[in-house]
Amino acid sequence: MADAAEKLSTTDARLAELSLPTGGWPEAARSDALARVRQMGLPERRDEYWKYTRPDTLTQPGAVPAALFDNDEAPIFGEMDRLNIVFVDGVFDTEASDDLSLEGVRIERLADASSDIHWARDLYGTLEAKGQDPVQRPLAALNTAFASDGVLIHVTGKPSKPINLTYHHRSETSDAILHHVIKLDPGAEITVLENGPAAARFNKCMEVDVADGATFHHVRAQGRDHERRAATHIFARLGTESVFKSFTLTANGVLTRNECVIELTGDDAVAHVAGACVGDGDFHHDDTVFITHDAVGCESRQVFKKVLRNGATGVFQGKILVKKDAQKTDGYQISQSLLLDEDSQFLAKPELEIYADDVACSHGSTSGAIDEEALFYLRSRGVPEAPATDLLTLAFLAEAVEEIEDEDLREEINGRLAAWLERHRS
Amino acid sequence: MLSIKNLHVKLEEEDKQILKGVDLEIEAGKVHAIMGPNGSGKSTLSYVLSGKDGYEVTDGEAVLEGEDILEMEPEERAAAGLFLAFQYPVEIPGVGNMTFLRTAVNAQRKARGEEEVSAAEFLKLIRARAKELSIDADMLKRPVNVGFSGGEKKRNEILQMAMLEPKMCILDETDSGLDVDAMKLVSEGVNALRNEGRGFLVITHYQRLLDHIKPDVVHIMADGKIVKSGGPELALEVENNGYGGILAEVA
Numbered sequence: 001m002a003d004a005a006e007k008l009s010t011t012d013a014r015l016a017e018l019s020l021p022t023g024g025w026p027e028a029a030r031s032d033a034l035a036r037v038r039q040m041g042l043p044e045r046r047d048e049y050w051k052y053t054r055p056d057t058l059t060q061p062g063a064v065p066a067a068l069f070d071n072d073e074a075p076i077f078g079e080m081d082r083l084n085i086v087f088v089d090g091v092f093d094t095e096a097s098d099d100l101s102l103e104g105v106r107i108e109r110l111a112d113a114s115s116d117i118h119w120a121r122d123l124y125g126t127l128e129a130k131g132q133d134p135v136q137r138p139l140a141a142l143n144t145a146f147a148s149d150g151v152l153i154h155v156t157g158k159p160s161k162p163i164n165l166t167y168h169h170r171s172e173t174s175d176a177i178l179h180h181v182i183k184l185d186p187g188a189e190i191t192v193l194e195n196g197p198a199a200a201r202f203n204k205c206m207e208v209d210v211a212d213g214a215t216f217h218h219v220r221a222q223g224r225d226h227e228r229r230a231a232t233h234i235f236a237r238l239g240t241e242s243v244f245k246s247f248t249l250t251a252n253g254v255l256t257r258n259e260c261v262i263e264l265t266g267d268d269a270v271a272h273v274a275g276a277c278v279g280d281g282d283f284h285h286d287d288t289v290f291i292t293h294d295a296v297g298c299e300s301r302q303v304f305k306k307v308l309r310n311g312a313t314g315v316f317q318g319k320i321l322v323k324k325d326a327q328k329t330d331g332y333q334i335s336q337s338l339l340l341d342e343d344s345q346f347l348a349k350p351e352l353e354i355y356a357d358d359v360a361c362s363h364g365s366t367s368g369a370i371d372e373e374a375l376f377y378l379r380s381r382g383v384p385e386a387p388a389t390d391l392l393t394l395a396f397l398a399e400a401v402e403e404i405e406d407e408d409l410r411e412e413i414n415g416r417l418a419a420w421l422e423r424h425r426s
Numbered sequence: 427m428l429s430i431k432n433l434h435v436k437l438e439e440e441d442k443q444i445l446k447g448v449d450l451e452i453e454a455g456k457v458h459a460i461m462g463p464n465g466s467g468k469s470t471l472s473y474v475l476s477g478k479d480g481y482e483v484t485d486g487e488a489v490l491e492g493e494d495i496l497e498m499e500p501e502e503r504a505a506a507g508l509f510l511a512f513q514y515p516v517e518i519p520g521v522g523n524m525t526f527l528r529t530a531v532n533a534q535r536k537a538r539g540e541e542e543v544s545a546a547e548f549l550k551l552i553r554a555r556a557k558e559l560s561i562d563a564d565m566l567k568r569p570v571n572v573g574f575s576g577g578e579k580k581r582n583e584i585l586q587m588a589m590l591e592p593k594m595c596i597l598d599e600t601d602s603g604l605d606v607d608a609m610k611l612v613s614e615g616v617n618a619l620r621n622e623g624r625g626f627l628v629i630t631h632y633q634r635l636l637d638h639i640k641p642d643v644v645h646i647m648a649d650g651k652i653v654k655s656g657g658p659e660l661a662l663e664v665e666n667n668g669y670g671g672i673l674a675e676v677a
Contacts, residue, residue, distance in 0.1 A: 372479070377516040378526070380476050381586060382504035382534035391529065395520025395569075 007041035010059055011138075014042055017061045018146045024114035029125035033144035036129065040138040049135055052315040052347040053257055053286040058139060058231045063175040063201030066227035066254075075166070076195045076221045076416060080408065082164040083107075085151060089169065089199050090176020092149050096166075104157030105190065110150035110179060120152045120181045127207040127235035131261040135290060140233040140259070143205040147179030155188040155214070162191035162217075167198030169225055174199035180206045184214035186239070191406070192216070197223030197253070202230040212239040212266055218246040219409050221416065222253060226282070229255040240266030240295070247404045249413050250277035250285055251420045257286040264291070264298040264326075274303040274403035278417065279312035279344075280424045286315035287335075293326035293356075302333040305400040307393055308344035309424070319351040322359050329354075331361035338396045339367055340426075390421040427625035428452040428475075428594050433486035435467075435474050435650075444470045446650035447486070450627075452594070457626040459636055461661060462647035463669045468629045469513060471647075472598040476510040477503050490594055504530075505537035507593030511583040511600050518570040523582070526570045527552065527589055534590060555588045559615050577608030584615035595619070596627045601635040613638030633665035646672055 015037070020030050043055040057064050085107070086096035092109050100107040113120060125144040131137060153163065165180070176199035184190065188211070198204070210216050222230065230253065236244050250256055262271045277285045291300045306314035316335035337346030348365040370392055378388035397417060404410040428450070435445040444467045452458050462468050474481050475488055477500035488496050495503045518526065532542040543551070556566060559581045571579050580600055587595055597616065601609055616639050620626070628639055636644070636658065644660040645652045648669070653676045654660065663672065 371518075373516045374518045376478055376500060377512070377518065378530070379500035380478075380504055380510055380512075381526075381530035381590065382501050382537065383530055384501045384533060384537075385499070387529070387533065388501075391521055391526075392518070395518065398520040 003044065003046055007044045010044060011037065011042045013061045014059055020145060021148050025116055025118050025121045026124055030145045032129070033125050033141045036132065036141040037138055037145060040136045040141065042138050042142065053284065057229055057255060058201070058257070063173055063199070064229065065172045066169070066200035066225060066229065067172060068169060069197070069225040071224060073419070076412060077164055077193050080162065082162045082193065084164045084166055086166045086168065087149065087178065087198065089171050089174035090149060090178055090202070102159050102161070104155065104159040104188070105163070106154040106156070107163065108152045110152055111148065113152055119154055119183060123181050123183060123207055123209055127209065127237055128205060128233070130263070131235045137233060137259060137261070139203060139231045140205050143177055143179055143203050143233065147177045147205065150179040153180070153182045155182065155184045155190045158189045162193050164193040164195070167194070167196035167202070167223065169197040169199050169223070169228060172200060175201045177203045182206065182208045182216070184210050184216055186211045187213045189215040190217070192218050194220040195223065197225035197228045198230065200228060202228065202232070204230070204232045206234045208234065208236040208244070210236060210238045210242040210244050213241050214239070215243040216245070217405065219404055219413070220247070221249045221413070222256060224252045226252045227254050231257045232259065234260045236262045236271070238262065238264045238266060238269040238271055241268045242266060243270045245272045245403065245405060246274070247400070248275040249416065250275065251416070252279065252283060253285065254282050255284050257288065259288045262291045262300070264293050264295050264300065267295045268297045269295065270299045272301040272403050274400045276305050276397045276400040276417065277314065278307045278420050279309070279314065281310040281312060283312035285313070288317040290319045291321070291331070293320070293322045293329045293331065295326060297328040298326065299330040300332070301403070303400045303403055304335040305397045306337040306346060307340065307397065308337055308346060309340035311343040313344070314346045316348040316365065319353065320361055320363070322354040322356050322361065324355040326356045327358045329356060329359040329361065331359065333363035334399070335365045337367045338393060339369055386425045390418065393421055394418060427454040427491060428627070429489045431487050433488060434484040435470060435481050436484055438480050438482045444650055445474070448650070448652060450645065450652060452625040452627055454625050455622040456642045457620065457628060457639060458643045458645065459628045459630060459641035459661065460645045460647050461630060461664055466647045467650040468647055469598055472510055472596050472629060475596060476500060476508060501533065502537070505534045509587050509590055509592035509595045511587060511595065511597045513599040513602060515571050515579040515583055517572045519572050521570050523568055523570050524552065524566045527586060530586070531589055552589060556585055558618065559585050560611060561585055576603035577605065580604060580608065580612050581615065584612055588615065588619060593623065594625045596629070598629045599631065601630055601632060609635065610638060633661045636661045648673055
C-alpha cells in the first residue's frame, strides 16, 4: 500500500505545522474535523476526485511563495453601498473593517465567539461533515479543524446592504485558513460579496444554512494575483422554497479549486451556481460542484464558462444527484470553454445520478474556438479584430454572468471581464 | 466610386480559380446589378471585396475612391465606406443588436477620426430608421439575428446599412428567402438610401428584385467574368429567355 503510506506522510507533514486553535464552543467541532482529516488523509494525485488538478501545492507544508500583484484598478465592489469586512493574509483587520452592526443581521468574528451557548455551535463543521459523503473533501475538514479566523453571520431580516468580505494578500508566503458560517432565518435575505486574492495559499470554507423561504445571494471575485493558490469550499443546505444563488469570477491565479456542495432538503427550493473564469498562460482553474436533490420540485442550475489562452487549463466536475423521492426535479448543467489557442485545454466531467422517475435533467459540455463567421461579420461592419473578439468572448461568458440577479453587480463583473480581455489581447 | 480591374481570385485551400478577370466601374449615384447562373462567381466577388478569408487575389485591383481596398483589413474597408449586405446574415448569440450596431457605428467613426455618437443620440437615430423598416423595439434588443425570420434578417441588414451610411453598398442576393411583401419593404429601404454620392452593386439571380430596385446598368457574369453589360432590358431578357441565349451569344 505505497499510496496509503504516501498519503499518510503527506497528511502528517501538513498537520505537523498546524496547531488546533483552542477555547470556546468550536473546540469539539475542531477535534472531530481533525479526526476526519486523519481518517481520510489529504488529497493525493491518484485520487479520482483530483484526477485533473494536482493537489500537492495545496497539501504540502508551507505555501509556495506568491509574488504580490500590484495594479492600479479601483477595487471591485468599492463603489457600492456595503458593509466591508477586511482580512489581511487571513487575519481580520478591525481598523480597515466597517462597524459590524447592521439591522437584520448579527456579525461576529469567529476568533471572538467564545461563549458556550452560540447559534453557530450547531452549524460550524456540520454541513462540511455532511458534505464528506459520498465524496471526501479532506481540505474542507482541515479547514474546519484549523481555521483561525472568519465571520459568523446570522441573518434575521433583510439587511439594507450587502456584506462584503475583502481579502488582501500582503505577504508573499502567507498561508491562510478562513471559515465562515452564515445562517439565514426563515424569510431572511442577504447578499454576501467576496473579493481579493487573500494569501499566497488560501483555504476557505463557507457553510450556509438557508432556512425556509430565505434567499442567499453570493457574488465573488477571486482577485488577480497570478501566483496565488486557492482551495475553497461552499457547503449549503436549502430549506423549503428557499433560494441560493452564487456566482464566481476568476481572473488569473496559478491554481484555483472551487468546490460547491449543495443539498436541497426542502421542497421547491432553488439553487443556482455559476462561474466565469478567464485565464492566460500559467492558469489552472477547477470548478467542482455537487448538488443533491433530496426534496420535491426543486430547481438547480450550474452554468460554468471558461475562456482559456496560452496554455491555460480549465476543469469542471459537476454532479447532479437526484434521490429517490426527489420527484419533479428540474436540473440543468452546462460547462463550456472558449479555447483561444491550441495550447489551452478544458477537462470536463459532467455527471447525473438519478433515482427518481419524474425528473427533467439536462447537461451539456463543449469546447470551442471563436466563431470565424461571426468575427468576419463584425469586422465587415467596421469593428476591428481585437474588440470584435472581445465582444464575442463576452457574449460567450454572458450566460454565466446573467445568473447574477443584481444589475449593478452584473455590470461591475462585465466591466472587469471587458477590461481583462482588453489587457490580454494577443 | 468603385473600380475593379482584371480581378483574378482563387480559393486559398484548393487550386481553383473562381474569378478570371473581372472589370467593373461603378459610378457614384448609380445602381449596377450583376446577374448570372449559379457558380459564376457573384458571391465570391462580394466576399473578396469585403475581405473574407479563404480567397487569394492572384491579379488585378479593386479601388474605392482612389484607395486599393484589397490590401485592407475588413474593418478598414468598412471604415473606407464599403458595406456588404450578406446573403446569409450571421447569428451572434449573446450580443444585443443595438450594442452591435452602436459598436460598429462608433468603431467606424473612430477609424475616420470622428467623434463617437452618444447613447441618446444613437437611440434617436436608430428608432427612426428602424421604424421605416418596420423593425420593432424587440428586434433591436434581441441578440443579432438570433431567431430572426429570413425577412427580419434582411431588414436588419438594411438597417445596418442605413445606420452606417456607406459610400458603396454591395447587396448579395438580398432577395433570397423573401416573400413579396418583405422584398417590397427591403427594396423601399434600399431605394431610400439611393443618392448622388452612393454607389450600389446588386447581386441577384432574379429579375423581380430589379423591378423594385431599378438598376442603371446590368451585367451578366459567367465563369468568373462579366460577359455582357447593358441597360435594365438585359435583366428582362434573362427573365424571359434564361442565361442560355446570352451565354451562347457571347461564347
